[in-house]
Amino acid sequence: MRPNKSTRIVLFLYGLLVIGFLYLPLVSVSFASISKARYLTFPIKAYSTRWYAKALESESVRDLVMTSFKVALIVTVVSMLVGFFGALAFARYQWRYRSLFQKVILLPIFFPQMVLGLALLMWFNSLGIIPTWKTAVVAHLVWIAPIATLIIAIRAYSFDPALEEAARDMGASTFTILREITLPLLMPAVISAGLFAFLLSWGNFPLSLFTTGADSTLPEWLYAKMVSGYSPLVPTLGVLSVVGSFLLIMLAFAVVWLMRGIRRAGKAKS
């Protein structure tokens, strides 16, 4: 069924409005990042890319990015691993405490992150652990690993348990089934869970604020700069961060696309 013309016009305008609402802030920050001025003023009088040059050569910016990247990368890898097996327990296997597990595992997602961050900080203190970026990894995992689990579990629900049974029936061992059947079928979900994990960790502020100790991640630094002495590097790094995330998503798409290509090539060969 095709909607009539006036409906289509209204829908089109509505869509345009939504996209404008979503992207206008991003566009204005982009403009701010190429302003020559030291302070954020509109309209922008002169444009320059010097803040980008500054950001790229600055040692402290490099440290910030490295810290954020380290945290996000470890969180991603661990979330994918934990999420994969967690999802199997969540969705695929019948065991006694499954329904309890399903509820408990999701609880951290509903915790306000500020409260979760503070609670974790107190917990680290009472254990005598000095907070660094490593404790931030743990804090991020508390919140992000359940999300990764959920993403993979949704996919795990949709695949036929008979596939694993059939593989076993034809002589495959538990490990072979995991490698040949379960993992390949869940791979798309594992990749998107990893992507989510990275982006959520990369952009996370409330958990990092409490748990990085003397280290600082990019969002923390951006916040600090905004509350105490604006730097024109703020919009610049903001834009760079968005561009980085965008490139990462593209990379993930490319990986999925390449994997398909390899599989197709593999089919042609075998």
Place this chain on the structure above:
Amino acid sequence: MSSDPILRLEGIVKRFGNFTALHAIDLDISEGEFLTIVGPSGSGKSTLIRLLVGMDDLTEGEIRLRGKRIDQTPANKRPTCMVFQSLALFPHMTVGQNIEFPLRIRGVAPEQRKIRALELLDLLHLPRSYHEKGVTQCSGGERQRVALARALAFDPEILFFDEPLSALDYRLRKALEKELKDLHNRTGKTFVYITHSLEEAMVMSDRIAIMKEGRFVQIAVADEIYSRPVNRFVAEFMGEVNLFDVEGVDGGVFRAPEMEIHVNGGGGDFGLSLAPGETGTLVVRPEFMRFLPSGETADFILSGILHAEYALGSRIQYEVEISGGEMVTVEKLREDRFTGALGDTVVLGFDLEAVHLIREAGHEKH
């Protein structure tokens, strides 16, 4: 059966908590046989087949394959294979990779795997080019054949089927039933098939085992089950049937309130005897019922009012209301169509050769 069975089930019991799904099942399956286990849903047939392939553990009893106990052997170590209801084709693999899967697990070299896969594609009338085709791009019937090819690649001692045709449309199902029977003849393998469809069982099987509430009710060749059911459940399960309650009387014969009996001129023993007071059920299939023109007679005669007429393709089915309001079903080939009008009084007859007597009291509780 003269030779030793390939598979012997002895006293198999399966309980889930307090619920007993299988009550001491005994069954011998002979080499090369096509055995179908039929039963309504919940009869325990799926439970049984899962035990046989090793996907569930039995509670009691023994399974022997060529005399060797296998009930404690895990599924991946048993030389049997099952075609699943969902087919369970691996969606991330090609047709070829699916068929070669069991061979790859066994460590067969790629070249030999491919040779075997192509042979199997030939056997199942699939083009060889399908080897490279994605399994998700195949049609329902093709996927069916791929699943069969994969199971045959495993080269099992016994091939099990868990209602693999149930999701297909009628025409395709009919075609595949015949193909499966043909495949059975060509491969000489032992097939054990479960289904809730009696038609499927009748077309394909050497023997049929009827299951109800976790027990076998009757195990016999299709003809035997159709014409000599052991009880009302089997009789009704095997398609349209007319059942009459009868009661033994003095002189070794029986009587039924709604019919006249003219066997041997209406008197004497005719082989289907009941003791006085004993009750039974007379089974008459609708195709053995005749409309009697006036002047003609039959061994058993009853009369009623023609109530309805249904066209079933090559056959026509009639419903006749007899005394007491019960309906009797009559089936005629289209060319022998009965010309009476609805509401007419008609006389029905059938002969002694057509009837089967079940020595079982009245209506069974379901």
